[in-house]
Amino acid sequence: MTITGADVLVRCLQDEGIEHIFGYPGGAALHIYDAIYKQDQVKHILVRHEQGATHAADGYARSTGKPGVVLVTSGPGVTNTITGIATAYMDSIPMVVICGQVPSGLIGDDAFQEVDTVGITCPCVKHNFLVKDVNDIASTMKKAFHIAMSGRPGPVVVDVPKDITAEKTDYSYPESVIMRSYQPNTKGNPKQITKGVDLLLSAKRPIIYTGGGVVIGDASEQLRELVGLLNYPSTSTLMGLGAIPASHPDFLGMLGMHGTYESNMAMYECDVMIAIGARFDDRVTGDLEKFSPNTRIVQIDIDPSSIGKNVKVEVPIVGDCSEVLTAMNKELSGRLDEIDRSAINRWWEQVNQWRSLDSLAYNESDEIIKPQFVVQKALELTDGDAYITSDVGQHQMWAAQYYTFEKPRRWINSGGLGTMGFGLPAAMGVQLAHPDETVVCITGDASIIMCIQELSTCLQYGLPIKVLNLNNRYMGMVRQWQEFFYDRRYSHSYMDALPDFVSLAESFGHIGMRVEKPEDVEAALKEAFDMKDRLVFIDVMTDHTENVYPMIAAGKGHNEMVMKPGQGSDQQERELA
């Protein structure tokens, strides 16, 4: 029996085990929407803007490890997804974006709602396809999911002209896919692994530096084993938080621009570094000229082009983090007596001395609400077990610093692209995937506005997200940079004419709360978290002068951190001297 191309697309999703897709209909996608209507296995979530669909699919993928799926129409439907696709691309998130296209005969004619989808998405996808024959839909979809999920994951776009979705064909979904041009290496070269182990065991001042690849590659367990075997100081990028439990005694906290003093100092002073699923991003390394001057580096990454891109690596190991770490742990566990424990103990003494500075301490207040305090209260009241999404800016850094993650896939944020507007739609995807879990979107008054329309989607699907708005009436991070580097010329960082977020949330059918005094924070959060079946928007008026500390300014090295005012400035000067 033959079925239409649109039915084929939906059958592919069913056979791929897809439960939710996120989308927005339009002319070129109408046949596909009709096919969606005729079945109920794949649930379609109607967003209010295509950007929201991509972020929701992204949050779904980050929190589950399954691919996120998006369905949009041609033209503006596609261009609205670009930010979300680029966000997923930068953070290596598996996603398949199905785009309606104008009928084949009109392609290139500047038809209504036509854009060159393949061309416009090319720089921000792992791969993309234009389907030209109804008989190719199933094999293309199989390839799309295979490419999105394997190797270094990423978004894949499938562009389907409207006429192709109407034509009929026989359906069968390929069981496997072999592509001569795409065969990612996952295993890791055994000789390189041994070299890596040799170098690790020879270390006197080692550091384990881990990133998002550990989370995406589901290698947390193997990483925990590695840290357990070695007991070396360990740090994580923004993207890797939760892979090692924050409470682990060997964990020094996040590194990089707003990382802890001990993490960055240990990165600077180490003699051996193992980078696992981390790509030496500029927000992590600071000035490359000043980066860890005396270190020898082992790097594990599934993507060869991530190795040696910014920093010279002595032992490159191309492979999947979990497979490589499994092999490495096996070899290490038989050779642990080679570790120079006395040197490591001396190194720990030094690291603990840096730690004692307590670089995340902040000046508490009874008068005004400190944003860090709000995050800490959220942590306490959710037992540290919530899924936290965030937008981008100061609140993102405070969430990363003060919500201490014990598990991977709990911290959902746009690290690479830094996309404001990500948090709320991402939380929708997370909440759909985990209906019984607490999902908190920690956001700010500037970011939340960027995808605020999705409050409407949340109502439609009864998503009980808790939106925690750290409202400082500024684009806080912009303001902070202007304070530090532009002589306090606050050019366009002030959010004049903010809406009344409480009534805004209410008008969308949700519960709005405002908190203005430190003593009210705990009760308000508790009340909000106790409302298990409602979205609650908690507008917390925070200190608008607060800055994120510590900080490595642009062009500075890990040993040149700026600490919070009044904190160990003597110590800082001592360290810098």
Added chain:
Amino acid sequence: MRRIISVLLENEAGALSRVAGLFSARGYNIESLTVAPTDDPSLSRMTIVTSGTDAIIEQITKQLNKLVDVVKLIDLTEGKHIERELMLVKVTASNNEQREEVARLIGIFRGRIIDVTELTYTLEMTGSTSKADAFLDALSQVEIIEVVRSGVSGIGRGKRALKA
């Protein structure tokens, strides 16, 4: 340093623009780029002439390999190789003196005159990029109307081959 990278890629619509896009997006140099199908019509072979430090060339080859359409590639300049480019030059040749000089030069460079009119000669020459450059230098006394260069095609010497 100048490098010649040969790439085998799927002969699919858009494969060329993926490669070109990669070079512009990451700020790599392209001196020339040629592409055409091979004896296997499902595969195209591309020759890219580029330049950069060793680290940049390493990134270029890694990034090219990362493209899903790229099957295989080699850096020809890492071993013995042959490079050729085709150049067509149209010059003014309206009197005997000019005609004799052009004919003499094309003979020295082992090229051919492939079109003749009352006023012009059109010349064909193949060789390495440096030979083509040298030929153009030698033509400096002649009025050049038009130059068309194919860009470099390259192949490894001996048994060294790029096969899928």
